[in-house]
Amino acid sequence: MQVIFRTSYDQDIDHLVDRGEKYRILAAIALALIAPLLVGSYLLSELAIFLVYILAGLGLMVLTGFSGQVSFGHAAFLGIGAYAHSIFLGYGIPFVVSLPMAGLLSGAIGAALGRAVSRMHGFYLAIATLAFAIVVETVIGEWEQVTGGHMGMQVPALSVFGLELGESWQQYYLILAVVIFFIWGVANLMRSPTGRAMVAVRDSEASARSLGLDTARTKILAFFISALITGVAGGLLAHLLFYLAPESFGVQDSLRLLLMIIVGGLGTITGAVFGAVFVTVLPNIIGVLKQILPDTVANAPGLEQLLFGAIIAGFIIFEPEGLYGRWRKLRLFFETYPYYKKSTFVRQKRYLKTERFR
Amino acid sequence: MSELIVENLNLSFGGIKAINDVSFTVEAGDIYAIIGPNGAGKSTIFNAISRIYTPDSGSIRYRGQELLERAAHQVVDLGIARTFQNIELFEKATVLENLLVGRSSKIRTNWISEFFFTRNVRKEERVHRRKTEEVLDLLNMQQYRYERVSDLAYGARKNVELARALCAEPEILLLDEPASGLNPEETTDMSFWLKDIKEELGVTIVMVEHDMSLVGRIADRCMALANGAVLAVGSVAEVQSDPHVQAAYLGQVAA
Ligand SMILES: Nc1ncnc2c1ncn2[C@@H]1O[C@H](COP(=O)(O)OP(=O)(O)OP(=O)(O)O)[C@@H](O)[C@H]1O
Numbered sequence A: 001m002q003v004i005f006r007t008s009y010d011q012d013i014d015h016l017v018d019r020g021e022k023y024r025i026l027a028a029i030a031l032a033l034i035a036p037l038l039v040g041s042y043l044l045s046e047l048a049i050f051l052v053y054i055l056a057g058l059g060l061m062v063l064t065g066f067s068g069q070v071s072f073g074h075a076a077f078l079g080i081g082a083y084a085h086s087i088f089l090g091y092g093i094p095f096v097v098s099l100p101m102a103g104l105l106s107g108a109i110g111a112a113l114g115r116a117v118s119r120m121h122g123f124y125l126a127i128a129t130l131a132f133a134i135v136v137e138t139v140i141g142e143w144e145q146v147t148g149g150h151m152g153m154q155v156p157a158l159s160v161f162g163l164e165l166g167e168s169w170q171q172y173y174l175i176l177a178v179v180i181f182f183i184w185g186v187a188n189l190m191r192s193p194t195g196r197a198m199v200a201v202r203d204s205e206a207s208a209r210s211l212g213l214d215t216a217r218t219k220i221l222a223f224f225i226s227a228l229i230t231g232v233a234g235g236l237l238a239h240l241l242f243y244l245a246p247e248s249f250g251v252q253d254s255l256r257l258l259l260m261i262i263v264g265g266l267g268t269i270t271g272a273v274f275g276a277v278f279v280t281v282l283p284n285i286i287g288v289l290k291q292i293l294p295d296t297v298a299n300a301p302g303l304e305q306l307l308f309g310a311i312i313a314g315f316i317i318f319e320p321e322g323l324y325g326r327w328r329k330l331r332l333f334f335e336t337y338p339y340y341k342k343s344t345f346v347r348q349k350r351y352l353k354t355e356r357f358r
Numbered sequence B: 001m002s003e004l005i006v007e008n009l010n011l012s013f014g015g016i017k018a019i020n021d022v023s024f025t026v027e028a029g030d031i032y033a034i035i036g037p038n039g040a041g042k043s044t045i046f047n048a049i050s051r052i053y054t055p056d057s058g059s060i061r062y063r064g065q066e067l068l069e070r071a072a073h074q075v076v077d078l079g080i081a082r083t084f085q086n087i088e089l090f091e092k093a094t095v096l097e098n099l100l101v102g103r104s105s106k107i108r109t110n111w112i113s114e115f116f117f118t119r120n121v122r123k124e125e126r127v128h129r130r131k132t133e134e135v136l137d138l139l140n141m142q143q144y145r146y147e148r149v150s151d152l153a154y155g156a157r158k159n160v161e162l163a164r165a166l167c168a169e170p171e172i173l174l175l176d177e178p179a180s181g182l183n184p185e186e187t188t189d190m191s192f193w194l195k196d197i198k199e200e201l202g203v204t205i206v207m208v209e210h211d212m213s214l215v216g217r218i219a220d221r222c223m224a225l226a227n228g229a230v231l232a233v234g235s236v237a238e239v240q241s242d243p244h245v246q247a248a249y250l251g252q253v254a255a
C-alpha cells in the first residue's frame, strides 16, 4: 500500500496524487483514445452512447450524489437539451454555439425547478421532480409546430466549423472531448468551495447554514450545473439518435439514470462511470434472462422496470457505496493482503439523529 | 463591553412555551455558561441566536446589530460560530473537508472560476488550508486530517465540530454541551482548549453544559434556566447556591 507523505498544500489540492489512481485514469483515457482503432463503427457508436451516459450520469451525480437532492426526472433535461440543440441547429445556429446554448437553457430550467423545490426533501422532492419530467414530456409531445410532437423530429447533421462529422469515429472523439472536459470541471468543483458546499448541504443543512452557506442558493446552483451538464449530454445524444421523439426521454429513462449513479456509487465521479458501464451491459443481461425465464414471465409487461427497481433497492440496502465502493474494498483487500480487516469499512455506531437540534 | 444582548425573548412550539421572557447579557472575553435541567430551553436559545428558529418576540443584538433581521447564513459573518448538541458534521467528508467548510464565510471565489480552477482559486485554497492547519495544530488533531468523519469515535467528532467552528475565525462561540459524552480525560483536554481559545484567541464563549465541575473550572459567569425562564444569573458559586436553582434540580430528581 502506498503511503503518501505530503509536503505542501498543493499535494492536497492537486488531482490524482495517488500514483495507482493516476495510472489507472491515464490508462482509461489512453484506451478511450485508441478505441476507434480497435473496434468497428457499430461498436464505436455504442461506445459513444456509453460516453453520453457517463455525462448524463455525471450531471445527476452533481445533484443527487454530491448535493443530496434526489431527482426522479432527470431524463427531462436530457430531452430539453436534445430538442433545444436540434431546434437551434435547425435555425442555422452553428454547433459550437448551439450546444452551449442548449446546455444553458436546460440549466436555466433546472435552476427554476431548483428554486421551486428548494424547501422540499426526500419523498416530496422525488414526486416534484417526477411531475416535472412528466410535464416536460407532455409539452414536448404537444408543442407540434416546434418539436414535431409525437411524429418526432429529424436531427440536423453534425458539423463543426463547417466540417461535416459524418463518421462515427469523428463523433466519438468530439463526444469524448466534451465528456473529459466536464469530468475535469466537476472534479475541479469538488476540490473547491462550491463542491464542499454541496456536500455540506447534503450531509447537514443546519450546520451548513450556521457556517454561512446559503443552502437554498447552493441547491439552486446544484440544479443549474446538473441540468446544464445533462442538457449538454442530451444535445450530444440527439446526434446519435438521429430522430427525436418525446418517448425517448420518459420516466423509464429517468429511472435508468438514477439506477446508474446508485449502482455506480453515489458521491464519486468514478461512480458515474461505473454506473454507465452497468446500464450499458444491463440490457444484454436482461436479454439473456428473458431467454432463460418462462415465456409468460419474460414477456410480462413491466419486467424491466421491476428489475430496475429491485436493483436500486438491493444496492441501497446492501451496498450503499455502489460498485465503485465494492471495487475500493477489493483493491484494499489485495493491497493489504493478508491483513485486510472487514471492519475497516463497517460503519461506526450511528448516533441518534432524531433529536437533531435539541 | 457587552457583546451579546438578549432581551425579552419568547419562543413557543405550538402550545409549549420553550422560552419565556429570557434576557441576558454576555460580556466580551467571558466564558458564559448556561445550565438547567433537560428541556429548560438552552438549545432553543442557541437555535434562536443562529436563526434556525424564529422567536415570537424579543431582540438579540450582537455588537449593536439585530440578529433577528438576518438570515441563518448571515449570522456567521458577524463573527458568531456554533456547535450542535447532537453533532452536525458532514459525515461522508474528511475532517479536512469539514474544516474547510468552516471557512465558508471567507470564500471569495465563484463557481465558474472554480470549475476551471484558475490560479486565483488555487491561491485562495492555499490560504484556507493554512488556516485550517492552525486550528488542527491548536487542538492537536493532525492525525485525523484525512479521516472520514463517519469513521471517527464520538470524542473525536466533538473536537472536529469545535475545530470547524474555529475555522470561521469567530469572535464569539456558542457551544452546545461541548463535554457531553466525553470521558474524563477528554473533558480535561476540552477545558484546557476552551481556556486557550478564550485567552489566546480572545474568543468569547457561551456554552450550555451539564458537567458542573467543568462549568466551575472555567466559566466566568453562569445563567440557570428552567422551563424556559431564567432562575438565576451570577458567578457559578452564586448560581449553584441559589435556592430556586437547587429546587429546580431537585424537582427534576424527584420527578
Ligand atoms: N423543534 C421542536 N419542536 C417542538 N418542540 C421543541 C423543538 N425543539 C425543542 N422543543 C421543546 O422545547 C423545550 C426546550 O428544548 P431544548 O432543546 O431547548 O432544551 P434543552 O434545555 O436544550 O434540554 P437538553 O438539556 O435536554 O438539551 C422542550 O420542551 C422541547 O421539547
Ligand SMILES: [Mg+2]
Residues within 6 Å of the ligand: A357, A358, B042, B043, B044, B085, B176
Ligand atoms: Mg439541549
